[in-house]
Amino acid sequence: MVNVDISSIYGAVPQETVAAMEPRLNAAYDTLFSGSGAGNDFLGWLHLPENYDKEEFARIQKAAKKIQSDSQALVVIGIGGSYLGARAVVDLIKSPNYNLKKKDTPDIYFAGNTLSTDAVLETLELIGDRDFSINIISKSGTTTEPAVSFRIFKAALEAKYGKEEAAKRIYATTDKARGALKGLADVEGYEEFVVPDDVGGRYSVLTAVGLLPIAVAGIDIEALMQGAADAMNAFSVKSMDNPVFQYVAARNALYEAGKSVEILGSYEPSFRFMTEWWKQLYGESEGKDLKGIFPASVEFTADLHSMGQFIQQGSRIMFETIVNFQKPHGEVVIGEDADNVDGLNFLAGKNLKFVCDQAMLGTRLAHVDGGVPNIVVNVETIDAYNTGALIYFFELACGISGYVLGVNPFNQPGVEAYKKNMFGLLGKPGYEELGAELKARL
Ligand code: PA5
Numbered sequence: 001m002v003n004v005d006i007s008s009i010y011g012a013v014p015q016e017t018v019a020a021m022e023p024r025l026n027a028a029y030d031t032l033f034s035g036s037g038a039g040n041d042f043l044g045w046l047h048l049p050e051n052y053d054k055e056e057f058a059r060i061q062k063a064a065k066k067i068q069s070d071s072q073a074l075v076v077i078g079i080g081g082s083y084l085g086a087r088a089v090v091d092l093i094k095s096p097n098y099n100l101k102k103k104d105t106p107d108i109y110f111a112g113n114t115l116s117t118d119a120v121l122e123t124l125e126l127i128g129d130r131d132f133s134i135n136i137i138s139k140s141g142t143t144t145e146p147a148v149s150f151r152i153f154k155a156a157l158e159a160k161y162g163k164e165e166a167a168k169r170i171y172a173t174t175d176k177a178r179g180a181l182k183g184l185a186d187v188e189g190y191e192e193f194v195v196p197d198d199v200g201g202r203y204s205v206l207t208a209v210g211l212l213p214i215a216v217a218g219i220d221i222e223a224l225m226q227g228a229a230d231a232m233n234a235f236s237v238k239s240m241d242n243p244v245f246q247y248v249a250a251r252n253a254l255y256e257a258g259k260s261v262e263i264l265g266s267y268e269p270s271f272r273f274m275t276e277w278w279k280q281l282y283g284e285s286e287g288k289d290l291k292g293i294f295p296a297s298v299e300f301t302a303d304l305h306s307m308g309q310f311i312q313q314g315s316r317i318m319f320e321t322i323v324n325f326q327k328p329h330g331e332v333v334i335g336e337d338a339d340n341v342d343g344l345n346f347l348a349g350k351n352l353k354f355v356c357d358q359a360m361l362g363t364r365l366a367h368v369d370g371g372v373p374n375i376v377v378n379v380e381t382i383d384a385y386n387t388g389a390l391i392y393f394f395e396l397a398c399g400i401s402g403y404v405l406g407v408n409p410f411n412q413p414g415v416e417a418y419k420k421n422m423f424g425l426l427g428k429p430g431y432e433e434l435g436a437e438l439k440a441r442l
Pocket residue numbers: 079080081082137138139140141142143146200201202203284412
């Protein structure tokens with residue numbers, strides 16, 4: 001499933017220093033599981049893999065089948081925690097080229113995560129005259145980007161099918177009682193799915209927020225939940241043998257030793273959006289009170305030819321966490337060439353996976369020698385089960401790590417600042433005074 005190797009950090013922090021973190025980890029673990037810490041009204045994700053709404057889960061599967069049967073495209077509208085998890089899982093398990101592949105499931109377009117005119121026009125163009133449905137996802141139901149985007153795509157849907165038929169093609173994932181989207185969904189009769197009150201956006205991928213788009217892409221969401229459930233049980237051990245404890249201890253020991261940037265990477269290009277999901281999870285959870293590890297990401301080996309220079313020789317502020325998927329889904333063997341003009345016959349007969357592994361091992365040694373400690377997170381293979389386990393691994397580690405750091409890992413007060421300014425500048429009712437003040441400054 002998932003295990004962790006922290007042996008490549010001991011040049012930067014002594015093994016005893018990492019081991020000595022155990023009592024602090026135990027305390028953070030107890031705070032999390034007893035629900036006695038800051039943000040304790042957002043702990044629903046902790047037991048979600050087993051304690052989820054089974055009736056709603058069956059409705060998600062049914063809705064996914066309907067969308068697969070009546071739509072060639074699904075527009076998933078959401079931002080932040082209402083977007084990144086689904087995109088990450090679809091990219092990782094299906095492919096970043098999912099829409100380009102021959103398949104019997106709909107293309108999926110992610111919208112509402114931008115205010116770019118060109119991006120919206122492009123999505124409309126890509127849908128063209130094909131049959132489509134919309135999944136609008138917003139816990140608050142009031143976030144500007146998805147709300148604006150929903151108006152635009154809803155208008156296109158209604159123009160194509162008429163209001164009544166369009167309503168049968170709109171699926172709203174939102175709060176069970178509050179918000180403008182909930183009100184609209186009730187009035188228009190959209191099928192509704194719930195973002196539980198006690199699950200924050202960045203911890204919501206295993207709710208309807210992530211599960212509906214993931215299921216539409218043809219991914220086995222039962223296996224995803226099973227992986228998360230098995231991880232939940234496997235990682236419930238309060239000890240340094242627990243891979244979650246090892247990861248949390250390592251990253252906090254490195255932070256306290258002056259490493260303030262964590263670079264998450266993998267040698268699988270399909271992992272890219274998982275790093276985006278992880279950046280939100282850790283960035284929003286830990287980056288507050290003037291504290292926190294800055295979460296960054298790379299895609300290897302591609303970025304060894306760009307960011308590799310900085311990582312090897314730039315400011316010594318970072319450590320790496322490499323997610324290593326151990327088993328690929330097939331085999332590519334490098335051939336023999338009679339002329340050997342490229343000089344690569346020394347690799348003839350070798351498996352591409354072997355070559356990649358040597359790149360990974362060589363990079364780890366080089367980066368560690370260059371002062372960049374490495375944490376390795378080993379995952380058996382890329383599939384729904386292991387992805388569910390990896391999601392739970394990172395979520396649990398994030399909750400514990402936030403309490404070790406001494407912050408509330410479940411709020412995000414900092415993201416409100418830009419929203420208020422934007423509302424003021426846009427003239428939203430209630431923000432007139434702020435708007436005038438800001439305009440005077442510009
Ligand atoms: O983690 C979070 O809470 C945020 O990233 C939200 O998910 C994001 O702002 C979208 O919010 P909402 O789902 O309310 O539209």
